[in-house]
Amino acid sequence: xxxxxxxxxxxxxxxxxxxxxxxxxxxxxxxxxxxxxxxxxxxxxxxxxxxxxxxxxxxxxxxxxxxxxxxxxxxxxxxxx
Numbered sequence: 104x105x106x107x108x109x110x111x112x113x114x115x116x117x118x119x120x121x122x123x124x125x126x127x128x129x130x131x132x133x134x135x136x137x138x139x140x141x142x143x144x145x146x147x148x149x150x151x152x153x154x155x156x157x158x159x160x161x162x163x164x165x166x167x168x169x170x171x172x173x174x175x176x177x178x179x180x181x182x183x184x
Contacts, residue, residue, distance in 0.1 A: 108136065110143045113178050117148045122176035126153040126169050129180045140180070 117125055125144065129137055134156070141152040153174060155166045169177060 108133070108140055108180060110140065110147075113140075113144055114147045116178065117144060117150050117176060120176050123150055124153065124173045125150045125176045125178060126155050126166065126172070126174045127178050127180065128155040128166060131158070133180055144178075 113127075125148075127137070127140060127144070129140070133140075137154045141154055144150060144152050153169070153172055155169075155177075157166060166177070
């Protein structure tokens with residue numbers, strides 16, 4: 104089964120916010136696609152993408168310390184619609 108990660112939706116948000124540094128947070132099941140997702144966002148927006156490698160147990164599980172990396176936008180991906 105091919106998952107739709109809604110890359111275009113993420114690209115639109117990055118473009119609208121004019122973010123130059125973006126973090127993406129993925130659940131363990133999607134981490135294997137991190138480079139693919141990161142490359143697509145960078146290619147279409149020229150934003151620098153930071154892949155958050157820590158655990159993610161849902162949308163309430165926000166990474167700490169992203170502001171120290173200059174992150175302007177966090178995009179969380181998940182399995183649910």
